[in-house]
Amino acid sequence: xxxxxxxxxxxxxxxxxxxxxNGAGATFPYPLYSKWAYLYGKETGVKINxxxxxxxxxxxxxxxxxxxxxxxxxxxxPEEAKKYNLAQFPTVIGGVVISYNLPIKDLRLSTEAVCGxxxxxxxxxxxxxxxxxxxxxxxxxxxxxxxxxxxxxxxxWIFTNYLSKACPEWKEKVGYGKAVNWPTGIxxxxxxxxxxxLRRVRGGVGYVEFAxxxxxxxxxxxxxxxxxxxxxxxxETFQEAARHxxxxxxxxxxxxxxxxxxxxxxxxxxxxxxxxxxxxxKERNRKVVKFFDWAFRKGDxxxxxxxxxPLPKEVKEKIRSYWKANGWL
Numbered sequence: 001x002x003x004x005x006x007x008x009x010x011x012x013x014x015x016x017x018x019x020x021x022n023g024a025g026a027t028f029p030y031p032l033y034s035k036w037a038y039l040y041g042k043e044t045g046v047k048i049n050x051x052x053x054x055x056x057x058x059x060x061x062x063x064x065x066x067x068x069x070x071x072x073x074x075x076x077x078p079e080e081a082k083k084y085n086l087a088q089f090p091t092v093i094g095g096v097v098i099s100y101n102l103p104i105k106d107l108r109l110s111t112e113a114v115c116g117x118x119x120x121x122x123x124x125x126x127x128x129x130x131x132x133x134x135x136x137x138x139x140x141x142x143x144x145x146x147x148x149x150x151x152x153x154x155x156x157w158i159f160t161n162y163l164s165k166a167c168p169e170w171k172e173k174v175g176y177g178k179a180v181n182w183p184t185g186i187x188x189x190x191x192x193x194x195x196x197x198l199r200r201v202r203g204g205v206g207y208v209e210f211a212x213x214x215x216x217x218x219x220x221x222x223x224x225x226x227x228x229x230x231x232x233x234x235x236e237t238f239q240e241a242a243r244h245x246x247x248x249x250x251x252x253x254x255x256x257x258x259x260x261x262x263x264x265x266x267x268x269x270x271x272x273x274x275x276x277x278x279x280x281x282k283e284r285n286r287k288v289v290k291f292f293d294w295a296f297r298k299g300d301x302x303x304x305x306x307x308x309x310p311l312p313k314e315v316k317e318k319i320r321s322y323w324k325a326n327g328w329l
Contacts, residue, residue: 002033003025007075016108017251019045020048021068021069021291023047023067023068023070024051024057025052025059025062025154026056026072026073026154026272027153028154028155029073029091030191032092032302033071035293035302036302039298040291053151054138054152054178054190056151056178057151058072059072061123062276063198068285072154072273073155073271074154075088075256076167076273085277086278087277087278087322088275088276090247090253091272091292092253093272093311094210094238094270095271096209097209098114098205098207098221099206099221101198101200101250102203104219107130107221107224108133109221110223111131111223111224115169118146118170118184124141124144125139125140125144126142131229145185145201145204147186147188147197147204148182148194148199148207149183149187149188149190150187150188151179153255156177158268160174163176165259166259191208194208195208195215196213199216207268210307220232223266225259227260227269234266238309239309240260240266242258242260243265245271249321257270274288276328282328284300288328289329291329296311
């Protein structure tokens with residue numbers, strides 16, 4: 001796997017053609033977008049500036065018409081996209097993982113244990129709920145420190161959406177969104193910030209996009225899915241979670257992939273989305289679409305290297321038809 005620096009929240013490419021495309025939003029796809037942009041810049045001379053500021057900021061900036069495109073891991077519902085005159089399409093599928101700082105590999109966390117940890121009820125690593133599924137592990141009597149996002153985040157949206165489906169108490173007391181009233185934990189900005197905290201805090205646990213966990217060499221939990229099986233995050237288990245996705249252009253591709261059925265379905269999967277302003281001049285949106293069309297044609301291998309799941313060919317064709325219907329392709 002090629003090394004991608006994920007600790008930098010802004011990438012900018014030197015362009016010979018002088019053309020610039022500005023985007024902002026989700027940190028979830030940042031490792032991939034930065035690599036795609038680098039290669040696209042080399043090939044075309046087009047400069048891509050993408051600020052990794054979180055999904056909340058990305059939606060806000062495209063709503064305010066201050067960027068060429070926004071990016072969000074929390075898909076807008078069709079009525080919301082219509083309200084702000086936005087188009088929306090997915091780019092890749094990935095997963096949010098539970099990472100922890102303990103000298104133990106492949107820690108198994110049941111749904112009940114995950115709920116207890118993030119509700120602040122399971123306070124030590126040797127709690128019976130954790131020991132139950134890890135009889136061969138030497139779990140320390142160390143305090144659990146929850147690390148979560150402090151900014152408006154699509155990664156938080158995906159994670160809390162999963163918790164709301166898996167844990168009735170979480171749904172009742174906290175709910176889901178880009179920002180929630182956390183019962184416990186230390187806040188950090190961006191996937192980068194959570195990953196950096198997790199590297200430093202012994203006994204820490206938090207949620208990050210898979211590529212950040214791998215890049216920072218964080219331990220990743222094996223977690224229980226809707227069918228009751230313990231599954232590792234991987235391209236294959238993310239694909240299994242997305243197997244039954246509908247991807248309806250009439251609904252601006254709104255799709256939620258958490259807590260899906262399937263023996264090997266990873267329960268915290270999600271797509272990441274691009275938002276375009278329909279009232280921008282067509283040529284402005286064509287430049288953005290040209291970049292993502294290039295990524296759909298030439299970027300799948302890079303996505304897999306970075307542990308994202310490329311969209312199926314038929315979904316890409318649906319997106320191209322959607323672009324054409326808006327006059328952008």
